[in-house]
Amino acid sequence: MPREHYLNATYGIRSWLLTTDHKRIAMLYLVSVTFFFFIGGAFATMIRIHLLTPTGLLVTPETYNKLFTMHGVAMIFFFLIPSIPAVLGNFLLPIMIGAKDLAFPKINLLSWYIYLVGGGFVLYSFSTGGLDTGWTFYTPLSSVYSNSAVTPAVIGVFINGFSSILTGLNFIVTVHTMRAPGMTWFRMPLFVWAQYATSIIFILGTPVIAITLLLAGLERMFHLGFFNPALGGDPILFQHLFWFYSHPAVYIMILPAMGVISEIIPTFARKPIFGYSFIAGSSIAIAVIGFFVWAHHMFLTGQSTYSALAFSLLSYLVAIPSAVKVFNWTSTLYKGSISYDTPMLYALGFIGLFLIGGLTGLFLACLGLDIHIHDTYFVVAHFHYIMVGGAVMGYVGGLHFWWPKITGKLYPEFLARVAAVILFIGFNLTFFPQFLLGYLGMPRRYSSYPPEFQVLNVMSTAGASILALGYLLPMIYLTWSMRYGKVAGRNPWPATGLEWQTDSPPLTENFDVTPEVTWEPYDYENRPDLGLAIEGAPTHAHGDD
Amino acid sequence: MVYITVICLFFGVAITAAIVYFFFKYRRTHPEQVGVPIHGDMRLEAAWIVVPSLLAMTMFAWGAVVYVDYRRAPVDTLDIYVIGKQWMWKAQQPTGLKEINELHVPVGRDVKLILASEDVIHDFSVPAFRVKMDVVPGHYNTMWFRPTKAGRYHFFCSQYCGTNHSLMGGWVTAMEPTEYAAWLSGASEGSQNPVLAGEKLFADKACITCHLSDGRGRAPSLNGVYGARVLLADGSTVTADEGYIRESILEPKAKIVAGYQPLMPSFQGQMTEEQILNLTAYIKSLQSQPVPATGAGIAPATGKK
Numbered sequence: 001m002p003r004e005h006y007l008n009a010t011y012g013i014r015s016w017l018l019t020t021d022h023k024r025i026a027m028l029y030l031v032s033v034t035f036f037f038f039i040g041g042a043f044a045t046m047i048r049i050h051l052l053t054p055t056g057l058l059v060t061p062e063t064y065n066k067l068f069t070m071h072g073v074a075m076i077f078f079f080l081i082p083s084i085p086a087v088l089g090n091f092l093l094p095i096m097i098g099a100k101d102l103a104f105p106k107i108n109l110l111s112w113y114i115y116l117v118g119g120g121f122v123l124y125s126f127s128t129g130g131l132d133t134g135w136t137f138y139t140p141l142s143s144v145y146s147n148s149a150v151t152p153a154v155i156g157v158f159i160n161g162f163s164s165i166l167t168g169l170n171f172i173v174t175v176h177t178m179r180a181p182g183m184t185w186f187r188m189p190l191f192v193w194a195q196y197a198t199s200i201i202f203i204l205g206t207p208v209i210a211i212t213l214l215l216a217g218l219e220r221m222f223h224l225g226f227f228n229p230a231l232g233g234d235p236i237l238f239q240h241l242f243w244f245y246s247h248p249a250v251y252i253m254i255l256p257a258m259g260v261i262s263e264i265i266p267t268f269a270r271k272p273i274f275g276y277s278f279i280a281g282s283s284i285a286i287a288v289i290g291f292f293v294w295a296h297h298m299f300l301t302g303q304s305t306y307s308a309l310a311f312s313l314l315s316y317l318v319a320i321p322s323a324v325k326v327f328n329w330t331s332t333l334y335k336g337s338i339s340y341d342t343p344m345l346y347a348l349g350f351i352g353l354f355l356i357g358g359l360t361g362l363f364l365a366c367l368g369l370d371i372h373i374h375d376t377y378f379v380v381a382h383f384h385y386i387m388v389g390g391a392v393m394g395y396v397g398g399l400h401f402w403w404p405k406i407t408g409k410l411y412p413e414f415l416a417r418v419a420a421v422i423l424f425i426g427f428n429l430t431f432f433p434q435f436l437l438g439y440l441g442m443p444r445r446y447s448s449y450p451p452e453f454q455v456l457n458v459m460s461t462a463g464a465s466i467l468a469l470g471y472l473l474p475m476i477y478l479t480w481s482m483r484y485g486k487v488a489g490r491n492p493w494p495a496t497g498l499e500w501q502t503d504s505p506p507l508t509e510n511f512d513v514t515p516e517v518t519w520e521p522y523d524y525e526n527r528p529d530l531g532l533a534i535e536g537a538p539t540h541a542h543g544d545d
Numbered sequence: 546m547v548y549i550t551v552i553c554l555f556f557g558v559a560i561t562a563a564i565v566y567f568f569f570k571y572r573r574t575h576p577e578q579v580g581v582p583i584h585g586d587m588r589l590e591a592a593w594i595v596v597p598s599l600l601a602m603t604m605f606a607w608g609a610v611v612y613v614d615y616r617r618a619p620v621d622t623l624d625i626y627v628i629g630k631q632w633m634w635k636a637q638q639p640t641g642l643k644e645i646n647e648l649h650v651p652v653g654r655d656v657k658l659i660l661a662s663e664d665v666i667h668d669f670s671v672p673a674f675r676v677k678m679d680v681v682p683g684h685y686n687t688m689w690f691r692p693t694k695a696g697r698y699h700f701f702c703s704q705y706c707g708t709n710h711s712l713m714g715g716w717v718t719a720m721e722p723t724e725y726a727a728w729l730s731g732a733s734e735g736s737q738n739p740v741l742a743g744e745k746l747f748a749d750k751a752c753i754t755c756h757l758s759d760g761r762g763r764a765p766s767l768n769g770v771y772g773a774r775v776l777l778a779d780g781s782t783v784t785a786d787e788g789y790i791r792e793s794i795l796e797p798k799a800k801i802v803a804g805y806q807p808l809m810p811s812f813q814g815q816m817t818e819e820q821i822l823n824l825t826a827y828i829k830s831l832q833s834q835p836v837p838a839t840g841a842g843i844a845p846a847t848g849k850k
Contacts, residue, residue, distance in 0.1 A: 062708045134705045140682065141665040141707055145631070229683025230814065235666055236681060269571070271580030278590050300668065301679045302686040305616045309609055316601040320594060327593040328585075330560055333567035336580035340572070348564055355560055359553040366549060366604055368611025372675040375668060375703040441672025443703040446711035450699060524579040533577040 001408050001487050002503040009508045020105035021508055026091035027406075028112050033083050034475075036119065039126075040074035041471065043067045048430075048464040054451045064447035065132040066148065072135025074126075077157050078119055080387055081249060083395045084256035085202075086111070086167055089195045091406060093171060095499040095506060096189050098180025098515045103173040111166040118160030125153035134445065136246070139227035139238040143219040154217040161210040164252075168202025171195050180498070182517030186277065189497050189521055193280040194259025197287040201248045201255075204291070209245035212238065236301050243294035251290040253387055254354075255283055257394025258325055261347045264401050265329050266522035267495040268344035269336030270532070273522050275328040282321035289318040299370050308367055315365035322358050326351060341493070342416040346397025349424045353389025357382060360435065378438025384431045396423070396474060403478060404492050408505045409485030415477050423470030429463025494530045496522050549604050556597075615676070618689040622657035623650070626739075626822045629660070629667035629680040629702065632709035637822065640729055641738040646715030648700065650692050651725035657689040659787050661818045668704035671717055677703050685788045692719035743827025746820055750812065758831075764809060765802045771829040776803045790825050 006023045016024060047067050050058040059067065090108065094101050102108050125131050129149040133142035142150050175196050179188070215226045216238065225231025227238040266273040273279060295303060295311040329351055338344070360382045363369050373379065404410055433456040438444075442453045449457070491500040496519070502511050519526060571580070625648070626637040636644045636658075650656045660669055662682040669688065670677030678688035702713035720728060747753055755764035770785045778801040783789055792799055794816070797809035816824070 061711060065705075065708060065710070132707070136705075138666060138705070141705075145665050145707060232813075235683065269580050270573075270578070272582055272584050274583060275585040275590055278585070299612070300677060301666075302681060302684065305613055308612060308616075312608060312612075313605050316605050317598075319601060320598055323597045324590070324594060326560060327589075330563050330567070331583075331586075331589065333564060333571065335583065336567070336571045337573045337578040338568060338571050338580075348568065351564060352561060355557055359557055362553060362601070362604060363549055366608030368608040368615070369549070370608070371612065371615055371677060372672065374677060375670070376672075441670075441699070441701070443670065443701045443711075445705040448711045523582075525582045531577070532579050533575070 002505075002507070004507065005408065005503055005505040006508045007407075007505050018109075020101070020109055022090050022094055022102050022105065022108055023406075023506065023508075025108050025112055026087050029082060029086040029090060029115070032112075032115065032119065033079050033087060036074050036078040037083075040071050040079055041468070043071035043074065045464070045468065047071060048461040050447065051449075051457045052461050054449050054454050056448045059447075061447040062132065063130075065134075065445070066130035068445060069131045069134050070126050073122060073131065073153065073157070075387075076135055076249070076253075077160055078115075078122065080253045080391055081164060082115065082167075084260065084391070084398065085171070085195060085198055085252075086115075086163075088191075088260065088395070088398050088402060089171065089198075089256060090167075092402065092499055093192060093195055094174060094178070095502065095510050096192050096497055097175065097178065097183050098498050098511065098517065099174060099178040100509050100511070102170045103178060104170050107166050108170055111163045111170070114163040114166070115160055118156045118158075118163065121152045121156030121159060123156075125149040125151075125156065128152070136242060137213065137216055137238075138242075139216055139219070139233075139235045140229070143216045143226075143238075144228050144230075150220055151217060154213045154220075158210050158213050158217070161206045164202045164206045168199035168206075171199040172203070180515050180517055183498075184517075186280070187517055187519075187521055188280075189259075190262035190273065190276070190279050190283075191256075191259035194255045194262070194283050197283040198252050198255045200284075200287045201252050201290065205245040205248040205252075208241060209249075212241040212245070215241075236298070236303070239298050239301065240295065243297045244291070247294040247297065248287075248290045250383070250386065251286050253391040254394075255286060257350065257391045257398075258283065260394040260398035260401070261329060261350050262325075263495075263497070264343045264347040264397060265332050267401075267493050268339050268341055268347070269333055270524050271332065271336050271522070272520070272524070273328065274331040274334075275324075276521060278324055279328050282324045285321040286318060289314065289321070293318050296365060296370075299367060300374055312365055312367045316362070319358065319361060319365070322354075326355060326358070340417070342411075342413060342420055343397050343401035345417060345420040345424075346393055346400065349420065350390060350393040350397065353385050353393060353424075353427065357385030357389055360385065372441075373438055375444055376438035377434040377442045377444055380444050381431045381434035381438060384434070389427055389431070393423070393427075399474070399478070401493075402499070403481070404488030405499055405504050405506070407482050407485070408488055408503075409481045409483075410488045410492065411474075411481040411485055412477050415473065419470055419473035419477075422466060422473065426463055426466030426468070426470045430460050430467050431463070433457075433459045433463070491530070494532065496524065496527060496530070548607065552600055552604070615688075618657045618687060619655050622655045622689055624657050624659060625650070626826075627658045627660050627669060627680070628663060628818050628822070629669065629706075629713075630663035631665065631707055632702070632713040634669070634700075634702075634713065634715060635819075637739060637819075638729060639739075641742070642729065642732055648715070648717045649725060649728060650717060650719055651722040652692045652695050652719050653722060655689055655691050657687055659822075660686045660688065661822065663818050665706045666704050667702050667706050667713070669700060670703040671698055671700045673698040674717075679704055685791055687787070692717075695719050695721055695724075739823045739826040740830045741827075743823040743825070743830075746816075746824045747827055750816075750824075752824075755809070763806070765805060767828050768831050770831070775800075777801060778803050778805070787825055787829075790828055791821055794821060794824065 006021055050056050050064055131153045132148040133146050133150055218224045219226050225233040227233040227235050262279055293315045296315045299308050437453055437456045442449055488504050490504055498515055628635045634646050636648045660680040662680045667680040668677055669680055674690045676688055676690045678686050696719055698717045700715055700717050702710055755762045756767050758766055758768055760766040773785050774782045775785050776782050795813045798807045801807050
C-alpha cells in the first residue's frame with residue numbers, strides 16, 4: 001500500500017463533507033446510492049412476498065400500490081441513474097484521462113448535496129403517507145386524484161434532477177478540456193465515451209422531466225389546468241413530456257454499464273477491443289436516437305396511427321447500435337486469453353441478460369404485438385432485464401473490477417465468483433417467469449390476480465430470494481475486504497488504462513506527474529510495462545493460430 | 546409473433562453459443578499469456594449493421610399492418626359504449642341495457658367499443674382477444690374485435706388507476722348470435738333506449754332551438770352529420786366521428802363549421818359521460834333521415850370505407 005493516498009490524506013468528518021476530491025465524492029455517492037438501493041430492495045422484497053397468493057398475502061391494495069411506486073422512485077431516480085456515473089464515473093473519469101480532478105470540483109460536491117436534498121424530500125414523502133401514483137406520475141391520477149404525499153415526492157425528484165445536470169456538465173467539460181498530453185479522443189477508454197454520451201442525455205433530457213413534474217405539481221397545488229381535462233388540460237401531454245426524458249433515462253442507466261463492460265472484456269481477454277470506433281460511435285448513436293423513440297410507450301393512448309408508425313420504426317433503429325455493441329464484445333473474445341475472474345463473469349452475465357432484455361424489446365417495438373403485451377408483466381420483465389440484468393450487473397461488475405483501485409485491497413475471489421453465479425441464476429429465476437405471465441395476460445401493478453397466474457408468481461418470488469442473497473454477499477465481503485483484504489498493488493489484473501498506472505488507492509492528485517499517453521487503448525502488444533508475454537503472437541494451447 | 550420469436554431465438558442462441566464456446570476454447574492457459582491483437586473488421590461491422598437492420602424492418606412492417614388494421618374499425622360494427630371510473634366498468638348495449646363489470650357480445654360480429662373515462666386514465670384489455678386500449682378522460686378511444694368462440698374471458702384494467710386498480714376487471718361473455726339476441730331482449734326490458742334518452746336531452750338542453758333539422762337555424766343541422774366530412778371555418782375538413790361530436794359538445798369553439806358563428810355555449814362539466822354518450826347516440830341516429838340541401842358546410846360522405 002502507498003503510504004499516503006486520498007483516503008488517509010486528511011481525517012475527520014469535515015474533511016469528507018467538505019471535500020472537493022472527486023474520489024471522495026464518489027465514495028459519498030457510493031454510500032448514499034447503496035442506502036437507496038437497500039430501501040428500494042426492501043420494497044421489492046415485500047412486493048414479491050405479497051404476490052405469493054392470488055389475493056395478496058401481506059398488505060392492502062393501497063399499501064401495495066405504494067410499495068411498487070416507492071420501489072420505482074427509489075431505484076430509478078436515486079439508485080440507477082446516479083449509480084455508475086456518480087460513483088464509478090466520478091472516481092474514474094478524471095484518472096482515466098490523466099486529470100487531477102473534474103473541471104469543477106466544487107460543483108461536483110454541490111451535485112452530491114443536491115442529491116441529498118432531493119433524496120430527503122422523497123424520504124419525507126415515503127414516511128408521511130407514501131406515494132401511490134406509480135413512478136411514472138401519470139396525470140390526472142397524480143395531479144388530481146391521488147391522496148398520497150405526491151407533492152414532496154415531485155419536489156424531491158425535481159431537485160434531484162439538478163444533481164444529474166451538474167454531473168453531466170462537469171463530465172463534458174472535463175473530457176473536452178482536461179485530457180492528458182497524448183490522450184486523443186480515440187485513445188480514450190470506452191468507459192469515458194459512454195460517460196460522455198450519458199452526460200449529453202443528462203443535460204438535454206433532465207430539464208424536461210424537471211419542467212414536467214413542476215407542471216404536475218402546480219396542477220396539484222394550485223389547480224392550474226395543464227393535464228386535467230376538467231380544467232381544459234390534456235393528460236396525454238404529460239405522457240409525451242414525461243417519456244421525452246424518461247425513455248432517454250433508460251439509456252442513462254444502460255450506457256454507463258455498457259462502458260464498464262467495454263473495459264472489463266478486453267482486460268480479461270487481454271486483447272484490443274474489437275471495433276473500438278464502432279463501440280464508441282454506437283454510444284453516441286444511442287444517446288441521439290434515444291431522444292426520438294419516446295412515444296413507443298404510448299401506442300395505445302389513442303395517438304395517431306401515423307405517429308405510432310414513425311415511433312415504432314425509430315424504436316427498431318435504436319436497437320441497431322446496441323446490437324453492434326453485443327457483436328463487437330462477442331468478437332473480442334475470439335482468440336483471447338480469457339480468465340474467469342469475477343468481473344469477467346459479470347461482464348459475460350451482462351451480455352446474456354442484456355441480450356434477452358434487448359431482444360424482447362423488439363417484441364414491444366412491434367406495433368401489432370404491443371397491443372397484447374403492453375402494460376403486462378412482459379414489460380416488467382423486459383425492463384428489469386435491461387435495468388437489473390444490464391445496468392446493475394454492470395455496476396456490480398465494475399465495483400469488483402475497480403475495487404482494488406478504489407480501496408487498495410483485493411476482495412475474496414472465490415466467494416465473489418460464487419456470488420456472481422448466484423446473482424445470475426437468481427435473476428433469471430425471478431424475471432424469466434414474468435415474460436410468461438405477461439404473455440398470458442397478467443397486467444402489471446396488480447396487488448391481486450386470477451388464480452391461474454399463481455404458479456409463475458411463486459416461481460418468481462422463489463427466484464427473488466436467491467437474488468437477494470446474491471446482493472447481500474458482495475455487500476458483506478466487499479466491506480470486509482476494506483479492512484482484511486489482501487493488498488492489491490497498482491495493477492492486479494493487469495489492465496491497460498491510465499487508472500492502473502497510479503497507486504492503489506490513488507493519491508489525492510491522482511498522479512505524481514502528469515502522464516503522457518503514447519499507446520492505443522487496450523493495447524497489450526506494445527506494453528512491456530505490464531510484464532506479460534509479448535513476444536510475437538502468443539501461443540495457444542490449442543495451436544489454432 | 547412466431548417470426549420475431551424465431552429470429553430472436555436464433556440470434557440469442559447463436560451469440561450465447563459463441564460466448565460459451567469462446568469462453569472455454571480461449572481460456573487462459575498461462576498466467577502471462579495475452580490474446581491475439583485483432584482490432585476489428587469492416588466487412589463484419591457492415592454485415593452486422595445491415596442484416597439486423599433489414600430484419601428489423603420486416604418486423605416493423607408486419608407489426609404495422611396488424612396495428613393499422615386494429616386502429617381502423619370496419620364499417621357496420623356493433624357499437625357498445627364502455628365507461629371506466631374508479632374502479633368499475635359500465636357498458637351500455639345498443640338497446641340501452643347497462644352492465645357493470647360484464648360485457649356480452651355475439652360471436653362472429655365485429656364489435657366496436659367506444660371508451661370514455663369519468664376520472665383518470667384506465668385501459669380496457671381482453672388478453673384472450675389480444676386487444677387493449679387506453680381509456681382517457683377528455684376524449685374517446687375506440688377498439689374493435691370479432692369474437693370467434695363462445696365462452697367467458699377475463700377483461701382487465703391495464704393502466705394503473707389508483708387504489709383498487711387490480712379489482713377493476715370482469716368477464717366478457719361471447720355468445721352465439723341467437724342466444725345474444727335472446728339475452729338482449731330478455732334483459733333489456735325496462736332499460737331506456739340511449740337514442741330516446743338522447744332525444745330527450747337534445748330538447749332539455751335546448752340543442753333543438755339552434756340545430757334545426759331543416760338547416761335554417763343558427764347552428765348547422767345535424768341530420769346525416771355522423772360519418773360525414775365537415776368543412777370548417779378555417780378551410781380544413783374533419784370527419785364527424787364520436788370524438789368530434791363529443792368535442793363539439795364540450796368545446797364548441799374548437800372547430801367551427803364553415804358559415805356559422807361561434808355562438809354555442811360549452812357543456813363542459815354540465816353533463817355526465819353517460820349523458821354525452823346518449824346524446825351522441827341520438828345524433829348518430831339522425832343520419833338515416835334525409836340530408837337537407839341547405840345543410841351548409843356539410844357534405845355526405847363519399848367513398849368512405
